[in-house]
Amino acid sequence: MKRVFFITIAIFASLVATAEQRNAPKIVAGPYIQACSQSEFTVVWQTDSDALSWVEIAPDDGTHFYNCERKQFFQTIYGRRPIGKWHTVRITDLEPGTVYRYRVLHKGVVLNEGNRRVRYSEGKGSNVYKKEPYFVRTLDSDSDVTRFAVGNDYHDSPQTINALFSKEVISPATHDFVVFNGDMVSSFESEERLVTNVLAPSVANFASEVPLFFSRGNHETRGAWAINYYNYFPTTSAMPYYTFADGPAHFIVLDCGEDKPDNDIEYHDLVRYDDYRQQQAQWLKSVVESEQFKAAPVKIVIIHIPPKSNGWHGEAEVARLFAPILNSAGIDAMICAHIHKYRFTEAGDSASCCNFPVICNPNRSRMDVEVTKDKICYKIVDAEGKEIATNEIIIK
Numbered sequence: 001m002k003r004v005f006f007i008t009i010a011i012f013a014s015l016v017a018t019a020e021q022r023n024a025p026k027i028v029a030g031p032y033i034q035a036c037s038q039s040e041f042t043v044v045w046q047t048d049s050d051a052l053s054w055v056e057i058a059p060d061d062g063t064h065f066y067n068c069e070r071k072q073f074f075q076t077i078y079g080r081r082p083i084g085k086w087h088t089v090r091i092t093d094l095e096p097g098t099v100y101r102y103r104v105l106h107k108g109v110v111l112n113e114g115n116r117r118v119r120y121s122e123g124k125g126s127n128v129y130k131k132e133p134y135f136v137r138t139l140d141s142d143s144d145v146t147r148f149a150v151g152n153d154y155h156d157s158p159q160t161i162n163a164l165f166s167k168e169v170i171s172p173a174t175h176d177f178v179v180f181n182g183d184m185v186s187s188f189e190s191e192e193r194l195v196t197n198v199l200a201p202s203v204a205n206f207a208s209e210v211p212l213f214f215s216r217g218n219h220e221t222r223g224a225w226a227i228n229y230y231n232y233f234p235t236t237s238a239m240p241y242y243t244f245a246d247g248p249a250h251f252i253v254l255d256c257g258e259d260k261p262d263n264d265i266e267y268h269d270l271v272r273y274d275d276y277r278q279q280q281a282q283w284l285k286s287v288v289e290s291e292q293f294k295a296a297p298v299k300i301v302i303i304h305i306p307p308k309s310n311g312w313h314g315e316a317e318v319a320r321l322f323a324p325i326l327n328s329a330g331i332d333a334m335i336c337a338h339i340h341k342y343r344f345t346e347a348g349d350s351a352s353c354c355n356f357p358v359i360c361n362p363n364r365s366r367m368d369v370e371v372t373k374d375k376i377c378y379k380i381v382d383a384e385g386k387e388i389a390t391n392e393i394i395i396k
């Protein structure tokens with residue numbers, strides 16, 4: 001009797017394993033493009049079960065994706081390939097301003113007994129048979145122009161992303177990249193909240209093919225899951241503050257931290273943003289001294305909280321720590337968010353402490369920017385398409 005019982009259990013376990021093996025993991029978020037540069041980009045996606053993943057890259061040369069073996073890229077951590085639900089694969093050795101096709105692939109991990117044995121389910125990749133593969137274009141500093149769109153302060157509103165960043169409006173043909181300048185969630189309480197309210201609508205509209213740069217807002221610093229922010233938005237600097245270049249412009253993305261003093265009751269003894277901003281200021285000094293930055297015809301800073309010496313603590317610290325460094329660096333404009341309304345602050349404003357203009361993009365709007373070596377042109381529209389502001393900043 002006992003023997004029959006164990007045989008039954010073994011058959012049942014085998015059937016379950018077989019069923020699991022048949023079910024390749026499914027993509028539940030992504031893929032989306034992060035940390036794009038002249039020669040590299042990162043593909044991020046999530047599967048519904050643990051998997052081992054990779055990305056295949058093909059040139060945009062008219063051949064079918066299945067024409068030949070495509071170059072494969074793998075995520076590794078100190079040489080070892082991780083198993084998990086989130087996949088972050090860096091693609092390297094690319095040419096600037098060049099369109100590439102890519103495909104994400106993964107196979108489920110049915111059994112992981114370390115060195116003893118690892119068993120995989122059926123592998124699966126994004127469809128290149130009945131659908132086009134994904135396309136992405138690397139950034140290009142030799143281009144005469146860069147065009148990008150900025151959104152911020154949507155506070156858990158996928159509807160706003162769908163309205164302002166729809167496929168019809170945002171594509172590689174019209175925009176080189178998109179910037180989300182913070183407060184896209186009201187509180188980073190869970191992964192599901194970020195995926196549902198920010199990543200899923202972005203991927204549905206543009207983020208698989210148009211690079212997305214994220215600038216952390218003070219609201220992304222809050223919540224039980226906030227400490228995991230970087231996992232979703234990797235950068236070229238390995239920090240939430242970083243630089244990139246496209247067309248004639250060099251961009252510095254700064255991380256503002258929180259808006260109130262660190263010891264405020266709302267932060268529950270969990271933050272030290274004063275130290276963090278100080279550390280960031282040291283990094284910023286080295287950036288503005290770099291030859292690549294100095295050589296750029298146009299210099300733009302992106303940060304969620306605008307500088308204001310007599311404002312809240314976050315605003316005052318941006319003015320005290322970052323503005324003096326930027327004032328000696330020939331900055332042409334700073335793009336901010338946070339105040340939920342349009343504000344253009346002229347260069348030399350006593351409260352901003354900046355010798356360059358500061359533009360605050362309103363909430364629930366999209367700012368389309370075009371930069372040449374002569375000027376920065378921008379137009380801001382709301383979700384109904386109504387124009388809120390338009391302006392030109394002449395490069396001196």
Ligand SMILES: [Fe+2]
Nearest residue numbers: 183217218338
């Ligand atoms: Fe904010």
